[in-house]
Amino acid sequence: MRKGHVVKVSRSSTTVHHRLRTWLARPGVQLAIALLILAWLGVTVTEIAVPVPWLEWISLSFGVVFAIELALRWIASTSRARFAREHWADVIAVLSVAPGLVALWPQMRLLRLLRAVLLVALVRRLPTLPGFTRRRTARRALGLAAFVMLAALTCTAALLAFESNQNPSMATFGQAFWFSLYSIFATQPTPEPPITLGGRIVSLVLIFVGLSTFALFTGSVSAAVLHRLRDEGAAMDWEDLEGHLIICGWNRKAEIIVREYDAAKRDDPMPVVVIARVEGHPQFADPALKKRVLFLDDDFTKISALQKANIAKASTCIVLSDTTRGRTERDADARTILAALTVEKLNPAVYTCAELNRREYAQHLTLGSVDDYVVGGEHSAFLLAQAALNRGTLNVFSELLSYEYGHKFCRIPVPESYVGKPFVDAFVEMKQKKNVTLVAVMDHAGKSHINAKERVLQKGDALIVIAAHDFEA
Helix, strand or coil, rough: CCCHHHHHHHHHHHHHHHHHHHHHCCCCHHHHHHHHHHHHHHHHHHHHHHHHHHHHHHHHHHHHHHHHHHHHHHHCCCCHHHHHHHHHHHHHHHHCCCHHHHHHCHHHHHHHHHHHEEEEEEEEEECCCHHHHHHHHHHHHHHHHHHHHHHHHHHHHHHHHHHCCCHHHHHHHHHHHHHHHHHHHHHHCCCCCCCHHHHHHHHHHHHHHHHHHHHHHHHHHHHHHHHHHHCCCCCCCHHHHHEEEEEEEECCCHHHHHHHHHHHHCCCCCCEEEEECCCCCCCCCCCHHHHHEEEEECCCHHHHHHHHHHHHHEEEEECCCCCCCCCCCHHHHHHHHHHHHHHHCCCCCEEEEEEEHHHHHHHHHHHCCEEEEHHHHHHHHHHHHHHHHHHCCCHHHHHHHCCCCCCEEEEEEEEEEEEEEHHHEEEEEEEHHHHEEEEEEEEECCEECCCCCCCECCCEEEEEEEEEECCCC
16 A cells, blocks of 8 residues: 555656646747847846846846756756756856845846756747748748857957946947947957956957858858758749649669659649658769759658658659668668658648559558559669560660650540540541550559550540650640
């Protein structure tokens, strides 16, 4: 009984800790804490610039609120050592509001600025804001501007605390703020260095911030240029994609697919989206195709990657067998099946075609309503067998399967004038009037009827024809 009672209390305590951690991790709670910290920093800077009693009471009120917050974090913490490691600066900042300490040493108020460390951490954990902040370059620019502004305000408060009573050129908030801002961009004290030891230390911090800002700015610009070069020619945002082709995986086959797609749809400005993990820049045998491709460096089995590629508005998705990074054929087929089933779940209307290495796994795709699949090794073996059994036929297949030259397969909806006609009558009429060869009929269920002489064409059928150019009925 006694042991059972102890376990029950332990479980209850664990549940409370878990609920408290979950509550503190909510985006709304973190945003509220971040806004309170930002307000407290603003009050602190104002208090240093204009020392009035009522501002001290406001700071004390903030300190009490943050003391409660840290107490809750202490209770929710699973490790006291981890709490001390993560929140030591916050504890010092909250202790700095003690009236006795402030009266003894006014510069103690500067320790409140240590809460800026937690402010940065909270902002990094918040969900991405809608609009322009979804774009990588805009997020970097916004983060850099926030870093510069936060550093300028923090150093302004420090300069006022050390210099305002001894240096007439830094007696007001405006003088100290513009000195901080100029020093950051000039990477040196501008126009002249402070006169106190504390002020000179702050000026060194400003120089370091200026050098860091220059390095961050250079890195952001370089990353933006590299990202633009990587996606060169795709002059549109992810949200603008519609009716596009998505290729999951990148290899020699993917480039052939892109080349065929470009040859078939030269007038279509929509790029081909490729989701793949590629080391460095993707290599193209034909550099001209680079402008046709929009790369997404991510794992194509992840839902977030498919959603970013706008799978909801895509027309076609091809999942290639990914045997990179030392994966076996079995592992590659597992990833292919997972990706294809995920695509069908996210957008049942998209046409999905998957590449497998082993036919025994095709049943998973059929059960998941995946439209088509290709067993790579088998199809190449079939072509080689045809070449051995019927000499010269390989050239015919090569021409029909390519959009770049010669005759090609085309799929068209059955014309209204052909509805109710037998296959053979449509075959003769289309050959005489359009110079195209009718090969097969595909019914509304997607089943193909090849060389179906006696079949009567119905509304909703599609015709597969061989034509010398893109054919429209």
